[in-house]
Amino acid sequence: MSWLADDRTRLAAERILDAAGELFTDSAAHRGGIGAVAMGDVARAAGCSRATVYRYFADRHELHLAYVHREARRVGGLVAADAARVEDPQQRLGTAILSALARVREAPALSAWFARADAAATAEMALASPVVEALVRGVDTDPLAARWLVRVIVSLLIVPGRDAAEERALVERFVVPSLSGAASPS
Template sequence: MKIDQAERILDAAAELFARDGVTAVGMGEISRAAGCSRATLYRYFEDRHALHLAFVRREARRIGVRVAAETAPLRDPGERLAAAVLVAVRLVREVPALLAWFGAADAGTTAELAQSDEVIEGLGLRAVGDPDAARWLVRVIVSLLIVPGRDDAEERAIIERYVVPGVLRDRT
């Protein structure tokens, strides 16, 4: 399997994000880690914002595929929605390069990028049928990653009590 240059650059950026934090990593560091020139890096990503957005889009798609696979067997819409949020949170927490986006220094960048249509689509949240509800679900996920609950049970209880009824209120 051949990995293209853009993917190598994003993979190198992921390692740096995990080690140093997102906003602390510059384009020069990424080009060196990817083994390419700055000119090559800028051929694929016009600036750091474009690289950040490409990284977040890619990872949102990856997470969205896994969330869909893990929640597909669930038939109850409320149970499926709660599981989708919790699975997304768990998957981010499992990957240091993703978790790096939710530290204090990087939360602002994350909050801005998280509301992009590409992230919402990548996570599969268009399925809720309401663009505003999908954006709200991304905010819930980001909030849980920045300010986690005391444990998994508390996070599940909050989602089941407040999020699921709010999203499904007019759909059941």
């Protein structure tokens, strides 16, 4: 993207995305969800004009994508580090999935994306995101399995298990075996 061309531009875009993240956190608790955050709100929170926000992001959808992609890369790095500590491939896969769930949930601005008001839009964005799919492909190189894994993770974020133990059991009993035994596409 051209808005990442130089340091000054990158820093301005990061400041806008940081401000948007704060508003996403607040919107989940106080207003109508992520969709209720207007570009003018982001501009005020970032300490700039709406024109400046629009200079970096053509519209709200582009701002949302940039935020989700940035956070997906950040979370992906943390998940990769968590999974790298596990030697057994099946346990590593389970660790990666459970780490992704935990890392998203521990970030209020990210967990806000999975609130009831925003779940459908978030799921659509995650399923269409080449960044999210590329990060999941690091866990499983089969493109179809990677897309299915994104669906599983999004599903568990939108409709969590009763507790961490149930989610671990679901992942270890159903998800890991299905991906570990998945045949390569013909």
